[in-house]
Amino acid sequence: MGSPMWAVLKNFWHKLGSPKWFYQMSSRWLPWLSAITLGLLVWGLVWGLAYAPMDAKQGNSYRIIFLHVPASFLAMVGYYVMAIAGIVGLVWRMKMAMWVLRAAAPLGAVLTFISLFSGAIWGKPTWGTWWVWDARITSMLILLFLYLGVMALQNAFENEDSGNRASAVLTIVGMINIPIIYKSVEWWNTLHQGATIKFTEAPSMHMDMFKPLLLMIVTFYLLYALVLIMNLRCEILRHERRSQWVRELALNGKLL
Amino acid sequence: MAFESAAEFFAMGGHGFYVWLAYGVSLFSLVLLLLAPSFRRRALLKEIQQQQRIEQTRQNGGAQ
C-alpha cells in the first residue's frame, strides 16, 4: 500500500475533506466552469431549437426532449450523488460530505420538477392530455416525493447534525428502494396498458437529433456540478464563519 | 437551420406555445438555481463582515 499512486489519492481525499482547500480551489475553477457551462448551454439550446431537424411524427414539439431528457437524467444521478455523500458522511464522519448532501437536495428537486413540467407540456401535443400516468412520469413524481422527504427531514431538526445524519440514512434507504419502485411502477404500467401510449425515442432517433441531445446531457452534467459547487461554497461559508480564513476573506471584501 | 424565417421559428409549426412554455419555465428554474447561491454567498459574506465590525467596535470600546 506504500505506492505513490495510493499516497496521491489519499492526499487528495484528505484535501477534499478540508473546507478551506475546497473553497480556495473552487474559487479558481469556478469562472472557467461557469464560462464553459454557459457556452455549451447556449450552443446546445440553439442547436436543439433551431438547427436540429423536425421530427416526422411529433413535429417541433419533440424539441422539448433537449431539456426533458437531460433533466430527468441528472435528477436520477443527483439522488445517487446524495446517497453516496450520505454514506461517506455517516461512515467517515466527514462533515463536507454532509454539506454536499445539503447542497444537492434542492438542486435535485428542481431538476426533477423541470423533468416533470417539461414532460407534462410535451404530453399535451403528443398524447392530447397534460398528464398521463405513464411509467416514467409516475416514477419521476415519486422521485420528487423522495427529494421533498429528504429536504423536509433535513430542516426538521433543531440540531443540524442530527438532521444531516437522519436525512443521510433516509437517502440510503431511498437508494435501495429506487430500483424496486421503478420496476414496480413499470410493471404496474404494463398491467394497465390501456391508459398509455408508448413513444419510442432512443433507438429510432436520427443522429442529427441525437448529437444535440448528447451535448445537452453533457451540459446538464456540468451545470449540475456548477450549482452543486456553488451551493457547497455557501454551506462552507455558513459553517466556517468563525474560522480565521473566512474572516480574512470577508475582511478583504471580495464579494465576487 | 430547420426554419425558413424567424416567424416560423417562433411558431414551431403550431407547437410554439408548448415548446416555449416548457423552455421558458425550465430555463427560468435553471437561472434561479444559478442565482440563488450567488445571492446567498453575498449575503453570508456581508453578514460576516458586519459581525466583524461589531466585534471591532466592541474591542475598541473595551480598550478605552
Next chain:
Amino acid sequence: MSSGRDNTQAQHGYALAMLKRELILAYRKRGDLANPLLFFVMVISLVPLGISPDSSLLALLGSGMIWVVALLASLLSMDSLFRGDYEDGSLEQLLLMPQALLAPVLMKILAHWLMTGVPLALIAPLLAVMLSVPGEALGVLLLSLLVGTACFSLVGAIGAALTVALRRASLLLSLVVIPLYIPVLIFGTAAVHNAASGLSSAGPLAILGAFLALAIALAPFAIIAGLRIGVDG
C-alpha cells in the same frame, strides 16, 4: 458448544420477554388499539358516499380503496411506535445495553403488526363485501393485507425511528415513508385484482413475500441507525 446454545436460549427468552412487554403495554392502552381500526372502517364508509353507491363501480374501486386506506391507517399508528420509549428514557437504556438491538426492535415491530396490521387485515374482507368486491377475492385480500401490513410496519418503523426526537412528527413521517410504500401497494392491489378477475394471484403474492423478506433483512439497520441519531441528538 453448550455456552453457545445457552446464549441462543437466553436470546430467545429475551426476545420473548420483549414481545410480552410490548403486548402488555398495548393491552393497558386498549383504547388506542381500536383507533386505526375505527379510522379504517370510517374512511371506507366514506367511499360510497363520496363516489357512488353503484355496486359495479364500487366493485371496481373497492379493493384499491381498501388497500389505500389500510396503508393510511397503518401509517397513522406508526408515530407512536418508539415515542413512549423515547420519552420515558427506556429507549436510551436499550441502546446502552450490551445485547444486540435487533431482537427488541424486531419484537416491537412484531407487536405493532399484531395489534394493527392483523386486525386491519381481518376486518378488510367484511368491508370488501360492503363495497361489493367479488367473493373470490376475499381470501387473497386477507392474505395480501397480512403480508402487506407487515411490510408497512417494518418500513414505517424506519420513518418512526428517524423522527423519534421530533415533537410533531406524524405528518413528516408520512412524507418520508409514503414513497417507500408504493411497491407494496402496487403488488398488493394487483394480487386482489387478479383474484377478482379469475387470474392467478400467486405471482404478486410471491413478490409481496419477497418484499417482506427484504424488509426484515434490511430495515432493522436503518431503524437502529435512526434511533441512535434520535437519542444522540
